[in-house]
Amino acid sequence: MGELKLSSLNKAFGAVHVLHDIDLSVKDGEFVVFVGPSGCGKSTLLRIIAGLEDVTSGRIEIGGRDVGQLSPAERKIAMVFQSYALYPHMSVRKNLAFGLENLKFKRSEIDARIAEAARMLAIEPYLDRKPRQLSGGQRQRVAIGRAIVREPDIFLFDEPLSNLDAALRVQTRAEITRLHQQIKTTMIYVTHDQVEAMTMADKIVILRAGRVEQVGSPLELFDYPRNLFVAGFLGSPRMNIVRASIAGIGPEGASIDLGHGAVLPCDVDPAAVRPGQRVLAGIRPAHFQRVEEGGVPFVVQYYESLGTETYVYGALAETQEPIIVHETGHFAPPSGTRLAIAPMPGRLHVFDPDSELAIARRDAGQRRGAVHGN
Amino acid sequence: MAGTINPVAFLGRTRRRGRIDITDILSWLWLIGGTIAVLVPVVWAGLSSMKPEAEITRFPPSLLPRTTQQVVVPGYDRPLGLWTVTIDGESREMAMVRRIGIKAQMVDPENPAAPVSVDARTISPVQKLTIATENYSDPLERFNFLTYLKNSVFVTVVATILTLIVNAMAAFALSKYRFRGDKAVFVLIISTLMIPLTVVMVPAYMVIVGVGLVDNLWGVIIPTVASPTGVFLLRQYMLTIPDELIEAARVDAASEFRIFWRIVLPLTAPALAVLAIFSVLWRWNDFLWPLIVLSSRENFTLQIGLNAFQGEFSVQWHYILAMTFLSLLPVTVVFLFLQKYITTGIAGTGMK
Numbered sequence: 001m002g003e004l005k006l007s008s009l010n011k012a013f014g015a016v017h018v019l020h021d022i023d024l025s026v027k028d029g030e031f032v033v034f035v036g037p038s039g040c041g042k043s044t045l046l047r048i049i050a051g052l053e054d055v056t057s058g059r060i061e062i063g064g065r066d067v068g069q070l071s072p073a074e075r076k077i078a079m080v081f082q083s084y085a086l087y088p089h090m091s092v093r094k095n096l097a098f099g100l101e102n103l104k105f106k107r108s109e110i111d112a113r114i115a116e117a118a119r120m121l122a123i124e125p126y127l128d129r130k131p132r133q134l135s136g137g138q139r140q141r142v143a144i145g146r147a148i149v150r151e152p153d154i155f156l157f158d159e160p161l162s163n164l165d166a167a168l169r170v171q172t173r174a175e176i177t178r179l180h181q182q183i184k185t186t187m188i189y190v191t192h193d194q195v196e197a198m199t200m201a202d203k204i205v206i207l208r209a210g211r212v213e214q215v216g217s218p219l220e221l222f223d224y225p226r227n228l229f230v231a232g233f234l235g236s237p238r239m240n241i242v243r244a245s246i247a248g249i250g251p252e253g254a255s256i257d258l259g260h261g262a263v264l265p266c267d268v269d270p271a272a273v274r275p276g277q278r279v280l281a282g283i284r285p286a287h288f289q290r291v292e293e294g295g296v297p298f299v300v301q302y303y304e305s306l307g308t309e310t311y312v313y314g315a316l317a318e319t320q321e322p323i324i325v326h327e328t329g330h331f332a333p334p335s336g337t338r339l340a341i342a343p344m345p346g347r348l349h350v351f352d353p354d355s356e357l358a359i360a361r362r363d364a365g366q367r368r369g370a371v372h373g374n
Numbered sequence: 375m376a377g378t379i380n381p382v383a384f385l386g387r388t389r390r391r392g393r394i395d396i397t398d399i400l401s402w403l404w405l406i407g408g409t410i411a412v413l414v415p416v417v418w419a420g421l422s423s424m425k426p427e428a429e430i431t432r433f434p435p436s437l438l439p440r441t442t443q444q445v446v447v448p449g450y451d452r453p454l455g456l457w458t459v460t461i462d463g464e465s466r467e468m469a470m471v472r473r474i475g476i477k478a479q480m481v482d483p484e485n486p487a488a489p490v491s492v493d494a495r496t497i498s499p500v501q502k503l504t505i506a507t508e509n510y511s512d513p514l515e516r517f518n519f520l521t522y523l524k525n526s527v528f529v530t531v532v533a534t535i536l537t538l539i540v541n542a543m544a545a546f547a548l549s550k551y552r553f554r555g556d557k558a559v560f561v562l563i564i565s566t567l568m569i570p571l572t573v574v575m576v577p578a579y580m581v582i583v584g585v586g587l588v589d590n591l592w593g594v595i596i597p598t599v600a601s602p603t604g605v606f607l608l609r610q611y612m613l614t615i616p617d618e619l620i621e622a623a624r625v626d627a628a629s630e631f632r633i634f635w636r637i638v639l640p641l642t643a644p645a646l647a648v649l650a651i652f653s654v655l656w657r658w659n660d661f662l663w664p665l666i667v668l669s670s671r672e673n674f675t676l677q678i679g680l681n682a683f684q685g686e687f688s689v690q691w692h693y694i695l696a697m698t699f700l701s702l703l704p705v706t707v708v709f710l711f712l713q714k715y716i717t718t719g720i721a722g723t724g725m726k
Contacts, residue, residue, distance in 0.1 A: 052621050073627030085622035089640045098636070099626030146626070 001063050002028040002153040002186030004049065009058035011044060011210075018044050019210045022058070026188070026203070031180050034190045035197040036207035036233070042190045043158055045207070049188065050079050050156050063153055073103070078147035079156040082163070084139045086131040092142050093127045096149050103150075110149075117145040120182070137168045144179070157189040161196065173200060194234050198222070206230050228356040231282050231349055237311060237324045239349070240288075244281040246273045253362055256281060256350065260318055262296045264342060268350045269360040279359065280351040285311065285326035287347035295340030298323055300333045312339075416702075423695035426506045430691050440501040445469050447486045454481070456500040459492050467500055509696035513683075519697065521672055522679035526658060527704070529594050529675055534653040536599045538646055544600070545608035545642075546634050550620060560609070567602045571662065579666055593667045594675070598657065604649045611645035612638060647712045654708050658701070676701045 009022040018041045026032050034042040047053040049060065051072040060068050067075045078099075086095050093114060100110045118124045121141045131139055140160060147155055157176070161169045177200050180187050191197055197204050198218045206213040206221065206229075214226040218234075225231035231239045247257035249270045256266045258281060273279070297317035304311045310331040315322050317338065325341055333339065350359045389395040422430055424439040444453040447469050454469035459480055468480040471489055478494040513519050548560050578597050587593030615638060623633045639646070661677045668674055674682075680697050683690040 050625060052624065071627075072621075072625040077625065079622070079625045081618045081622055083616060083618050085616065085618040087619065087623075087637060098623070098628070102627040102629070102632065146622075150626075 002026075003061075003063055004154060004186065004188070005059075005061040006049075007059045007061075009045075009048065009060070010056045011041070011048060011053070012056045017210065019048075022212055024205060024212065024215065026186060028063075028186055029184045031177075031187045031189065031200060031202045032205060033197040033201035033203070034188065034205045034207060035192065035194060036213075038192055039209075040207040041210040042192075042207050046079075046156050046158055046188060046190045049154070050077055051075050073099075076153040077156055078150045078152035078154075079158065080143045080147050080160045082159045084131075084143040084160075084163075086139060086142055086146070088131050091128050091130060092123065092134070092145075095131070095142060096146050099146065099150050113149040113151070114145075117148045120148065120179070121145050136164055137172060140164065140172055141175075144176070148179075148183070153186065155185055155187040157187065159191055160189075161191070161193075176200065194236065198234065204234075206233060224358070224361075225282075225349065226358055228280065228282070228351050231351070231358070235284050237285050237326075239282045239284050240323050241280050241282050241351075242316065242321050242323070243319070243353075244279050244350075246275055246277045246279060248275045249273070256348065258296050259316070260296050262294065262342065264294075264348065265345075266348045266350060267346060267362050269362045272360045273350075278353060280353050281343075282349035282351060283343040283347065285324040287344045288323075288325045288341045289344055290327075291340050291342045293340065295342040298325065298339045298341045300335055300337040300339065302335060303331070303333060305330065305332070314339075419695055420699055423509055423692070423699045424505045424507075425509075425692065426504070427690070427692045430695070438503060439505060441504040441506070442499040443502055445483050447481060447483050449486050450481075454483075456483075457497045458500055459497050461490065461492065470497075506692065509692045510700070513693050513697055517679065517682065517693075518671060518674070519676075519679070519700075522674050522676045525591060525673060526676040526701075529591055529660075529664070530654055530657040530704075533595045533598055533657045534650055536595065537601060537604055537653045538650060540599050541601060541604035541649065542608050542639060542642065542646065543634070544605045545612050546638055548605070549609045549612035550615075550617070550638070560605075563602050563605050567606075575663070575666065582667060588667060589669045589673055590667075591673060594660070594664045598660070598663070601653075603652070607649055608642060608645050611642055615641050651709060651712050655705060658705050 004024070004026040006022050006024040009019055010017070011019040022045060034045060036042050044053060048055055051067070051070060051074075055068065059066060062075055062077070072079075086092075087098065090098065096114045096117060097110050100113065105113075114127070118127055121144060123138065123141050123145055126134055126138055126142070131142065134142065140163075143160070160176075161172055164172060173196060176187075176189075180200075189196075189200060201218055203215065204218055204221055205215050208229055214221055214230045216224075221230060222234050225234065225239075228241070232241070242258060244256050244258050246268075247255045247263045249255075252265060254266055254268050254270050254273055255263050256268075256279070257263050298314050299317050300312055300314040302313050304313070308329070310327045310329070312325040312327060312331065312333060313322070314325070323341075325339075351357065352359055388398045418437075421437060421439055425436075426439075426441050429436065429439065429441060443456040445456050446453050450469075450471070454471065456467055457470050457478075457480065459466055459468045466482070468490075469483050471479045471481050473479070473494055476494050477491050478497060479489050479491050480497070481489045544563070548556060548563075582588055582593045582597065587596070619637060619641075620633055623637050628636065659677065660675075661681075664675045664678050665681070668678060676697070680694060680701070683693045683697070
């Protein structure tokens with residue numbers, strides 16, 4: 001069925017190496033999102049899975065079959081393209097029927113599948129229209145419908161929401177999620193939008209420059225980023241990164257010095273660090289809290305009020321490192337206000353400044369297990 | 375919307391509202407002059423094709439098809455031409471018996487017994503509007519006009535269909551497949567545009583002789599099928615069809631031929647229509663190549679057949695004009711049907 005396994009996949013266009021040793025396995029029925037900045041190779045990876053692009057080396061298995069030499073149709077995949085790629089000269093009905101006709105389905109079966117897909121996607125009123133007579137959202141649904149009628153083992157989506165306006169994007173996102181719960185087929189979804197990745201995925205694959213940076217559930221990646229890139233890529237606004245050092249290692253574990261005399265306990269594995277070691281501390285804006293004493297001095301520059309929440313922009317008082325702090329509800333500090341802030345317990349990420357990797361946590365094994373259990 | 379345009383308001387538009395600018399006058403002059411320049415030869419040919427043979431070469435030339443009225447006068451074998459004669463200040467219509475120098479011998483049809491001699495310079499022919507339908511009917515009966523027409527239609531239709539298919543296939547490969555040397559092949563095809571027909575005529579004829587297609591309509595059709603202009607035109611148009619459509623069709627399990635036939639060809643329709651019009655014009659008006667290849671009368675196309683009216687010593691202008699006018703009609707009809715495609719240009723592709 002819809003399992004997918006990629007082993008040591010490499011792709012080069014001439015001398016340009018765009019994918020490096022990609023290993024990935026996807027379980028049947030999973031919703032996997034490939035996310036990364038533009039040019040990271042996520043679309044190329046999707047097109048390789050689709051069979052639209054050859055691999056330079058490596059192996060692709062779908063449902064246990066090696067599909068490396070098979071055409072897109074033989075791989076039993078269906079793809080929704082960024083531009084929808086509806087056949088402009090055919091009616092919606094013909095667009096949906098085209099693939100089934102090519103596969104020599106019986107007329108009655110074709111009609112039944114089209115009726116079912118049209119009902120599921122609420123496109124029945126438009127079946128006899130041409131694509132150019134439809135709005136962007138309707139075209140999007142037709143494109144998804146064209147994939148559904150094929151009843152593929154795997155759905156591939158290539159940035160399908162990027163041509164929709166913001167409101168429609170949120171709505172269609174929910175529709176795709178609902179569709180996945182309904183038909184329970186493996187879906188692979190490419191996007192550069194980390195919000196789409198966080199909201200839709202069972203499993204996120206973060207790519208950078210042709211390499212997989214981290215694979216995991218959205219919250220696992222959010223809570224335990226493997227490196228600085230993943231930490232910065234997920235979450236909006238970005239995670240604050242400040243220079244820090246390991247203050248000491250005691251019986252309670254290691255403590256970290258954020259400067260300004262703020263020494264806080266942190267949960268890095270004491271065996272992985274030594275006192276005085278220079279590190280980078282990462283704290284998400286939402287994981288700062290205002291404290292009466294013992295915090296880091298922070299000078300407000302300006303703030304953005306969104307009604308339900310407020311983002312305060314400023315800098316650390318001494319080092320001038322820029323910091324964003326998230327506050328729930330209304331909060332209107334005048335420019336120049338000094339606040340004392342501190343990260344919430346267990347929400348401090350520590351990275352090695354040279355390798356940019358996260359330094360191992362004391363209880364990493366247990367936490368990881370807990371996240372998987374959810 | 376086209377129906378709601380008020381023709382007077384449409385034609386009366388000026389550059390600046392409410393007053394006539396110099397550019398309005400110039401554009402009207404230019405447009406009227408252009409219309410006349412284009413229309414006059416066609417109209418003249420059309421009107422002249424209905425004139426009797428003698429009238430075509432008359433000087434000064436006349437515009438409308440007219441002929442001298444003739445009467446049968448008892449005592450004369452041939453019908454005589456009717457002329458207006460002024461005798462003693464009285465204008466009368468008389469038949470001319472003969473003409474000697476500046477004197478003409480006239481006879482009154484009512485009273486044929488007494489011919490009178492008058493100054494030929496004072497008489498003028500009595501003419502009336504006629505349509506010389508024999509210009510059209512004679513060639514249709516005496517010459518193999520219908521055979522020529524059938525051959526011309528066959529050559530034009532078959533050559534156009536083959537041209538569209540063959541050139542579209544080449545254009546599809548050159549626009550949508552990446553292969554080693556694709557650019558070189560394209561440049562090679564385009565470069566043949568610069569070789570004039572006269573240069574390749576002899577070798578091409580030798581090939582036709584070699585494959586035994588001399589005096590055969592296929593010998594006219596086949597060498598014209600692959601045209602660099604057509605490949606160029608269609609390739610450039612196909613480049614505008616998004617690759618994603620073709621990939622979508624591939625994911626939809628369509629074979630490469632089905633992609634070509636069901637996706638690419640329909641989307642290339644505007645460019646195909648343009649090429650079809652060109653091809654029809656080229657093949658219909660083609661003269662030199664069919665003249666070389668075809669030798670027996672039953673294989674002549676219309677243009678070669680028309681050439682038969684042009685003898686070594688006499689040119690039968692009245693037949694040539696009539697048949698030329700007839701041969702214009704099919705091309706005009708084709709153009710009327712396909713012209714909307716020329717102006718349609720790139721239709722919405724349904725892509726974002």
